[in-house]
Amino acid sequence: MAPNLRLNAVAFISPQNHPILIRTFSKQDENAIKYHYIAHTSLDVIEERASSKSSECYLGLLYSMEDVAVYGYITPLKVKIVIAAALTDAVVRDVDLNMIFKALHMAYYSAISNPFLEVRNGNTFDDV
Amino acid sequence: MSSRNSLPVPSSSSSVPPHLAALAAFSDPPTRHVDGAMMDYFLIETVNALRQSSKIALTREREREKEMIEAGLIPPPALPVKDTKDSAVSARDSTGSLASTKGGKVAAAGPVDEEEEALKVRLETIGIHVGSNFSERLCRDRGLFTETLDAIKFICKDIWAACWDKQVDNLRTNHRGVYVLQDNSFKTISRLSSWQGRPDAVRKAKVYVSMPAGIIKGALARLGYNATVSPEVTNLPQCTFQVKLPKGS
Numbered sequence A: 001m002a003p004n005l006r007l008n009a010v011a012f013i014s015p016q017n018h019p020i021l022i023r024t025f026s027k028q029d030e031n032a033i034k035y036h037y038i039a040h041t042s043l044d045v046i047e048e049r050a051s052s053k054s055s056e057c058y059l060g061l062l063y064s065m066e067d068v069a070v071y072g073y074i075t076p077l078k079v080k081i082v083i084a085a086a087l088t089d090a091v092v093r094d095v096d097l098n099m100i101f102k103a104l105h106m107a108y109y110s111a112i113s114n115p116f117l118e119v120r121n122g123n124t125f126d127d128v
Numbered sequence B: 001m002s003s004r005n006s007l008p009v010p011s012s013s014s015s016v017p018p019h020l021a022a023l024a025a026f027s028d029p030p031t032r033h034v035d036g037a038m039m040d041y042f043l044i045e046t047v048n049a050l051r052q053s054s055k056i057a058l059t060r061e062r063e064r065e066k067e068m069i070e071a072g073l074i075p076p077p078a079l080p081v082k083d084t085k086d087s088a089v090s091a092r093d094s095t096g097s098l099a100s101t102k103g104g105k106v107a108a109a110g111p112v113d114e115e116e117e118a119l120k121v122r123l124e125t126i127g128i129h130v131g132s133n134f135s136e137r138l139c140r141d142r143g144l145f146t147e148t149l150d151a152i153k154f155i156c157k158d159i160w161a162a163c164w165d166k167q168v169d170n171l172r173t174n175h176r177g178v179y180v181l182q183d184n185s186f187k188t189i190s191r192l193s194s195w196q197g198r199p200d201a202v203r204k205a206k207v208y209v210s211m212p213a214g215i216i217k218g219a220l221a222r223l224g225y226n227a228t229v230s231p232e233v234t235n236l237p238q239c240t241f242q243v244k245l246p247k248g249s
Helices: A029-052 A094-112 B018-027 B036-070 B089-105 B111-141 B148-164 B198-208 B210-223
Strands: A007-013 A019-024 A058-064 A068-074 A080-086 B170-173 B178-183 B228-233 B239-244
Touching: A007 A029, A007 A094, A019 A029, A029 A058, A029 A068, A029 A080, A058 A094, A068 A094, A080 A094, A094 B018, A094 B111, B036 B111, B036 B198, B111 B148, B111 B198, B111 B210, B148 B170, B148 B178, B148 B210, B198 B210, B198 B228, B210 B228, B210 B239
Parallel strands: none
Antiparallel strands: A007 A019, A007 A080, A058 A068, A068 A080, B170 B178, B178 B239, B228 B239
């Protein structure tokens, strides 16, 4: 990862707008629920962005909240990937983020292709 | 799948600083290729194995049904409740319902037909799984789909080229949601022959074609279109797939 970019959380949302995986990387565990809220609010922004500017997977900065900047990506199969990154003053390149999103997409694809994959009843599948 | 042009691996391009090289490798994995002949062999073995297993599943089901009828738990021509085969979950459901509708109507609706139907359903389910996941992989570098025709064209070109090394020969539509994809020498059945003559070969081809039909159905389902795909084989290397999209899409 680029040295100036700190990921706080990653969320995958299905085409039917159900959360598939919400994974947080920050140390404070009691704030984890706020990333569910962030993922939920991103859905609205994604919908308006995706309907207007079509044929572009990378959606860029969706919005920024207290201390996180939220970036979005929608795959052609309508799976949405949302990244909550710590808000910094340093420049964050689109190219870097696009690469991160593509890597996440590939990881999702590898996990999903496994026909023996079982999704347990929390919101994580730890193979990713 | 065989003979797709491999994407260049970003080995040490100047624009990627070293700490991002690992990420770059993740985000752009090289395409893996599979020998095309292996797909043919694999399909042959799969069909044989599934034929055996679906036969076992059906006999087990019929025995259970008979037991329940004898115990008086269900009235004689009735819907069997249980399904016992533990293959993929959707195959389980669809096999149960298919056997029930057939068993309910005619007593012995030709057990051979029932087995073939069960086999086709299993093949189609496998195809659905393969098609959906594979279309995720193929969609990586392109943008979003603008309309239905776009999605169908993606299937005709990308999926056909990746799985069977060529593109669809003919695409027809009636502009009301029905598309007909025609392939004049479909790879899966091009080497199929039967010692019992042409009509038997055509009948056997219908079984093998259900997996590609499943691949198309799975890919379309992932794209958001719940279509019904019906394959038809009339002359041997030629195959048509009729794709019916639901109203309003």
